[in-house]
Amino acid sequence: MKILVCVTSVPDTTTKITFTDNNTKLSKAGVTFITGPYDDYALARAVELKEKLGASVTVLNVGGVDAEPVIRKCLAIGADDAIRVNAEPRDAFFVAEQIAAIAKENKYDLILMGRESIDFNGGQVHGIVGEMLGIPSISPVMLLDIDGDTVKITREIEGGKEELEAKLPLVLGCQEPIAEWKIPNMRGIMTARTKPLKVVEPTGTDVLTDVSGYELPPARGAVKMIKAEDAETLIQLLRTEAKII
Amino acid sequence: MSVLIFAEVENGKLKRSSQESIFYGAKVAGMMGTSATVIVAGQSDNSSLAEAGKYGASKVLHATDARLNEPNGMAYATVVAAAARQEGASVIVLAKSSLADAMTARLAGKLKAGLAANVIELPDLSNGFRVKSSIYTGKAFAYNDLKADTKILAIKKNTIAVEETDAAATVESFTPALNDGDFAVTVKNVVKATGDILLPEADLVVSAGRGLKGPENWGIVEDLAKALGAATACSKPVSDLDWRPHHEHVGQTGIKVSPNLYIAAGISGAIQHLAGVNSSKVIVVINKDPEAPFFKSADYGIVGDVFDVLPRLTKAAQAL
Ligand SMILES: Cc1cc2nc3c(=O)[nH]c(=O)nc-3n(C[C@H](O)[C@H](O)[C@H](O)COP(=O)(O)OP(=O)(O)OC[C@H]3O[C@@H](n4cnc5c(N)ncnc54)[C@H](O)[C@@H]3O)c2cc1C
Numbered sequence: 001m002k003i004l005v006c007v008t009s010v011p012d013t014t015t016k017i018t019f020t021d022n023n024t025k026l027s028k029a030g031v032t033f034i035t036g037p038y039d040d041y042a043l044a045r046a047v048e049l050k051e052k053l054g055a056s057v058t059v060l061n062v063g064g065v066d067a068e069p070v071i072r073k074c075l076a077i078g079a080d081d082a083i084r085v086n087a088e089p090r091d092a093f094f095v096a097e098q099i100a101a102i103a104k105e106n107k108y109d110l111i112l113m114g115r116e117s118i119d120f121n122g123g124q125v126h127g128i129v130g131e132m133l134g135i136p137s138i139s140p141v142m143l144l145d146i147d148g149d150t151v152k153i154t155r156e157i158e159g160g161k162e163e164l165e166a167k168l169p170l171v172l173g174c175q176e177p178i179a180e181w182k183i184p185n186m187r188g189i190m191t192a193r194t195k196p197l198k199v200v201e202p203t204g205t206d207v208l209t210d211v212s213g214y215e216l217p218p219a220r221g222a223v224k225m226i227k228a229e230d231a232e233t234l235i236q237l238l239r240t241e242a243k244i245i
Numbered sequence: 246m247s248v249l250i251f252a253e254v255e256n257g258k259l260k261r262s263s264q265e266s267i268f269y270g271a272k273v274a275g276m277m278g279t280s281a282t283v284i285v286a287g288q289s290d291n292s293s294l295a296e297a298g299k300y301g302a303s304k305v306l307h308a309t310d311a312r313l314n315e316p317n318g319m320a321y322a323t324v325v326a327a328a329a330r331q332e333g334a335s336v337i338v339l340a341k342s343s344l345a346d347a348m349t350a351r352l353a354g355k356l357k358a359g360l361a362a363n364v365i366e367l368p369d370l371s372n373g374f375r376v377k378s379s380i381y382t383g384k385a386f387a388y389n390d391l392k393a394d395t396k397i398l399a400i401k402k403n404t405i406a407v408e409e410t411d412a413a414a415t416v417e418s419f420t421p422a423l424n425d426g427d428f429a430v431t432v433k434n435v436v437k438a439t440g441d442i443l444l445p446e447a448d449l450v451v452s453a454g455r456g457l458k459g460p461e462n463w464g465i466v467e468d469l470a471k472a473l474g475a476a477t478a479c480s481k482p483v484s485d486l487d488w489r490p491h492h493e494h495v496g497q498t499g500i501k502v503s504p505n506l507y508i509a510a511g512i513s514g515a516i517q518h519l520a521g522v523n524s525s526k527v528i529v530v531i532n533k534d535p536e537a538p539f540f541k542s543a544d545y546g547i548v549g550d551v552f553d554v555l556p557r558l559t560k561a562a563q564a565l
């Protein structure tokens with residue numbers, strides 16, 4: 001079985017986001033980049049499937065050279081090889097076109113992604129790729145098991161879950177508890193250095209959406225503290241002052 | 246040129262989030278000088294569909310193929326794409342939901358459409374088509390210029406305050422060609438909480454964290470939620486520990502909510518938790534530690550013990 005795992009390189013979840021160049025660029029100074037937390041779940045499940053069923057795991061990133069530390073970390077966690085499409089990800093459509101092009105060439109049985117990237121949070125790339133390849137896309141996937149050619153999936157819905165069955169090939173957007181996040185060990189880090197990382201140039205130039213600028217949310221007003229012994233006044237304030245209950 | 250809105254009907258009524266997306270779509274249609282059409286798939290009676298008129302739609306297309314009675318993101322995307330072609334829709338509006346999320350991207354792929362997710366305002370049409378969206382899990386906003394002929398907007402809850410009129414929409418049946426491939430995924434079982442107010446749709450949310458000490462103490466959280474008519478939510482460790490189901494977990498790796506009121510009890514306010522709740526209109530924090538970081542992001546705060554404060558709030562709410 002051939003598994004493709006698509007990963008993003010994104011600011012650490014504790015990052016205080018700021019912008020430069022007149023609010024047109026993310027300020028990268030002092031920012032640590034990590035694998036998208038949902039992509040980490042996808043990778044962890046791929047490595048488990050490889051150990052259980054035997055599979056090759058390829059990691060794919062559409063991004064600049066500064067994404068390579070994140071790609072190496074994925075190799076250290078257990079992916080066999082990696083591809084980087086050398087282009088700044090612009091919009092979901094553009095990224096999906098790159099992933100679909102690689103997938104058409106290499107015919108993966110399973111394409112695992114995160115439920116959403118944590119920068120633009122579109123949760124869109126898997127669906128567009130599924131459409132481009134003419135195969136089903138399912139997200140957010142909480143459980144994934146492969147039994148012969150039947151794939152059993154649990155997907156989260158509002159207030160519950162759906163149990164689904166489908167056949168390979170599939171594109172899935174993953175979230176917990178599909179697998180436990182994996183941390184690379186020393187041996188993994190050593191072998192990752194020599195695993196192949198292929199850099200390819202992008203195809204297509206469709207950009208359907210352009211970001212013209214960014215903005216930070218306005219600061220919340222000062223907090224109004226209520227003494228614990230007067231807790232009941234909160235309910236009054238929510239009615240008369242905030243007018244929301 | 247027209248605006249097409251995908252709507253969901255639940256228990257014979259247009260979902261709250263769909264009322265909002267219809268109202269939003271009708272406003273956009275007004276700005277563009279065109280009309281708003283709604284598309285609904287699956288079983289529904291005509292009177293509930295005609296209600297779309299209240300929110301500004303003039304027409305509802307109803308796709309009734311029996312295979313559409315079970316919600317199916319891929320097949321529904323095919324339906325909406327066909328409706329968009331028939332109507333010459335240049336803008337498609339959906340409210341974020343587990344069903345709509347499964348559709349938007351497939352639609353964008355089918356129609357080669359420009360897509361903005363987590364849209365939080367009406368578009369600015371003064372110079373092209375610009376929409377503001379929430380990014381970095383609510384830590385920032387982006388202004389997106391949608392350049393494709395067809396534009397898809399997935400709007401966040403509480404983007405627009407809905408107003409109603411007495412107008413009714415006309416209902417037409419719609420028969421799209423479906424592909425067998427759209428039914429390649431079979432639904433074996435659906436497990437869904439019933440009776441409760443679902444978190445993503447809720448206007449009011451009472452959420453609790455590790456400060457509650459254990460699942461056996463959730464009664465005081467549920468009581469307050471019930472008294473207010475609110476949904477319940479929790480922090481990530483609480484769902485990791487299986488104190489509460491996963492679909493209640495909010496934050497960076499959980500559900501993102503934007504209700505009118507978010508009450509956080511015994512939650513420290515880690516940045517990953519805030520990411521999922523910071524677009525709530527009013528935030529109330531109850532924590533025994535005056536230094537808890539959450540107070541910095543709150544509108545109202547109570548330094549106190551949840552086991553004392555929550556039952557008292559419940560009583561006060563019941564007395565309203
Ligand atoms: C990549 C990543 C993603 C994450 N995603 C999420 C996410 O999506 N959602 C999320 O919630 N977390 C997330 N986290 C975890 C997050 O960092 C925090 O660990 C978590 O939010 C803490 O949960 P908590 O506030 O319930 O528990 P704690 O941090 O243990 O806080 C408990 C609070 O309760 C208070 N307390 C205790 N007893 C009482 C009492 N009797 N009365 C009143 N107050 C009391 C304490 O003062 C304390 O402030 C993520 C972390 C990482 C690294």
Ligand SMILES: Nc1ncnc2c1ncn2[C@@H]1O[C@H](COP(=O)(O)O)[C@@H](O)[C@H]1O
Nearest residue numbers: 006062089113114116117122123124125
């Ligand atoms: N630049 C990228 N390179 C590789 N995979 C990506 C990229 N952007 C998004 N993805 C994948 O698509 C998923 C959903 O992303 P998004 O649609 O941006 O929320 C992510 O979790 C990744 O698995």
